[in-house]
Amino acid sequence: MKRPTSQQRIGPRTLFRSLAWLRICAIAGQSSAVLVCALWMQLNIPLLPLLVGIGVLAVFAVFAAWRLAQPWPIREWETIVHVAVDTLILGYLLHFTGGASNPFIALLLVPIALGAAALSVGGVSAVAALAGVAYAVLLFWYVPLPVPMGGTSGGFSLHVVGMGVNFVIMALLLGFFINRLARAVRLQQLEVQRVRERALRDEGILAIATQAAGAAHELNTPLSTMRTLLPELRREHVGDAALADDLALLEGQVDRCRTILREMVAFGKAQLSQEPEQITLASFIHGCLERFQLLRPEAELTLTQDKDAARIMLRTPPGLRHALLNLLNNAADASAMNQSQAVALTARRDGGWLELIVSDQGPGFSATGELAVLGQSQKQTGLGIGLALAEATAERLEGELTTSNSEHGAQMTLRLPLAVIAAP
Structure with missing residues (x-):
């Protein structure tokens, strides 16, 4: 069974990625709002300072995208710095558009909501404090919004419309990005469960x-x-x-x-x-098959091996030979279930991976396709402790063991990275 993998984990990097996408959405939304208010609604807003602020945010977005592509680990303090830059630029834009009276002041809550799912208590407290300070400053220091044509009632209508637009934006942003963070939490929980099961095994x-x-x-x-x-x-x-x-x-x-x-x-x-054995793949497989024929002389073994793969020099770690023998032995048991002695072994190279595929002519795996529980003999399905030991060896070598059903029976594939097992 292929083990679950997860490249996305909850933490500063996940929040960093979400902020990068959120920043792009903010640039598009802010640019549209400013142009609509200045050109279509003919509001007398300070266009140049607003466009400068949006331009600074765009430059920072380019830098954040470059930083996200780097292999260096992203620390929590670095994520907080990015949140601080976003908050300051948003506060700058709100300063020229009515301050705390602007219905979009609620956007200051978005970094707090996202940080609560990915940062520590101290980090969330720092983000919340920064947003609170920005809100308090905007209560007293801001440029009032110009009143549109129509007097006070027109201004109130514009405020109500802005509140409605802000509600839609908040709902979309929080729904989308918090769902991404929640998905990362679920993936991390699955990873923790897999590690726990591996420890028990x-x-x-x-x-x-x-x-x-x-x-x-x-x-x-x-x-x-x-x-x-x-x-x-x-x-x-x-x-x-x-x-x-x-x-x-x-x-x-x-x-x-x-x-x-x-x-x-x-x-x-x-x-x-921990001294690996230096041997070619062809010699390694030949030795394994000789041992297998001694253990199971009744088995009818078929070997298919690529010529390029046969010349690979392996740094054979302890346990790999026993893992392959366990797979062959399980295949022989499975074929015997259908009164067959046929067992097939295929050795091939797939890019940077070595694949050892063992096929039988047995009844195949169950619908769940799960590996046998360690210590429980399930020979009636071709599974047993040998398969669990083979999977443990694959994980120790940074590879994987996958199982599937073929046309005539079951198929087990042991995939190992050549970077780990091949001699330089």
């Missing part, structure tokens, strides 16, 4: 690994005892050919168990040393 893996280490240590003694007794039993029953064959088979199985234990110890040492 890793705890289960650690518990199983601890039990496996203890079992390996305890099994070494009885295996050594059996390895000592089996040759003596063969010498005591030299004349019994059937028993000798059975004892030889048992001796081979004991040696195989000891080999598996030694591989477990070697894998643990490699995991601790």
Whole structure:
């Protein structure tokens, strides 16, 4: 199952992006309002100072767009500075258009509403204090709006119209931008939930690994005892050919168990040393398939490998081989559900990614397509602990494990970034 990803998180950068879009809308709206009042309604407003203020805001919008494109992290204080610049320019424009009596004075609340969803308590307090100071100043220091033709009633009608337009603008701005911030909150909650589930899964893996280490240590003694007794039993029953064959088979199985234990110890040492193995992709896959054929000799394996991908030199990290073997083993189990032994492996390069695709001819995944819960055997659907371990390995290597249904069964794709696993 493909893990959810989120590029958008609630915080200063999200608010910074919202302010950039809001600034563009403000420039368009302010320019339209000033031109309508000066040219169409013939109001005697200070046109030049207003256009200068809008021009300064446009220049600042260009700078903010450039800053947003930079890879440097955006701090909270930087976002507050941008809010302060927007507030000062808005206060400058309101100063020449009636001050606090202008119905658009309510626009000072927009930065506070947006900051409340993305800033800390101190940041929101600073933005609110700045907006409050601007409002208090505009109560006493402003240029009155000229009264339109028609006297007092005409001025009141214009004020009512301005209040209506301001209500529509506030509703649209708050509805759109707060919805964007709320969406970022939901995405962050999903990310937190995914991290929590991953932590629980890793705890289960650690518990199983601890039990496996203890079992390996305890099994070494009885295996050594059996390895000592089996040759003596063969010498005591030299004349019994059937028993000798059975004892030889048992001796081979004991040696195989000891080999598996030694591989477990070697894998643990490699995991601790974090020393990757330098090997080509073709050699890596060849070794995995040899091991798989020993474990599942009945499987009918088909390999498809790009020539360009085969020459890639891998810095094979510990665990990748076991992840691929787990996927192949699960595929063999799934194919056996439909009385088939077919398993297919495709290795290819997709840009900067290496894709290892394992296909089977089983019943496929369920409609939910979710991975098995760690520790619960679900072999009837081709899932088990091996798939969870493979997903953990993919995440540790900054890759992903996706599952899907193909025409003949299920398909599991292990995508790994070459920047992490390929040798320079």
